């Protein structure tokens with residue numbers, strides 16, 4: 001009972017953009033950004049959609065001249081995003097499983113730490129929607145379920161996302177709609193999967 005109240009309190013606190021950013025910095029934002037950077041540093045004048053953008057912690061990995069749209073369901077996170085990113089910014093208060101954008105209108109999509117907030121059916125819808133709107137590539141990053149690590153278990157215990165999945169589960173979800181061109185698995189406290197993917201060509 002006490003544990004449950006503590007978790008609810010932790011979730012309420014993390015809903016505040018500043019607290020969310022602080023926690024993310026403690027669990028390794030800089031290292032994750034370092035892994036993403038080589039895929040994004042070369043983009044020029046392109047449109048990037050960040051689904052489940054939260055406060056836009058990963059905007060800074062993109063070159064200044066890209067146009068950036070942050071999409072999230074949580075208005076509080078989007079306020080944090082607006083405070084962080086003022087230039088070349090679009091904001092969508094929307095559900096990533098029903099993206100209100102036209103087919104193939106986005107050059108690159110980021111999907112970072114969103115998947116474990118979604119059920120299997122929602123993940124399937126997310127992948128379909130991303131493959132529909134993305135013309136170029138998807139950069140997908142997710143923490144993996146790693147039951148043998150005490151620190152990872154502790155982080156999952158407090159995480160608001162309640163759907164940790166294994167590497168092979170994520171690969172099969174991605175491969176329904178995308179070809180994975182490059183894949184990395186790296187460790188900070190959790191183990192993370194990073195995939196650079198292209199939507200499958202429909203014959």
Ligand SMILES: C[S@@+](CC[C@H](N)C(=O)[O-])C[C@H]1O[C@@H](n2cnc3c(N)ncnc32)[C@H](O)[C@@H]1O
Nearest residue numbers: 052053054057072073074077095096112113117
């Ligand atoms: C762990 S945060 C990740 C935020 C950001 N990508 C980052 O790494 O800092 C997950 C985000 O996904 C958002 N989210 C959850 N379900 C969503 C959905 N169906 N559509 C859009 N955003 C969603 C939450 O509001 C939250 O901001």
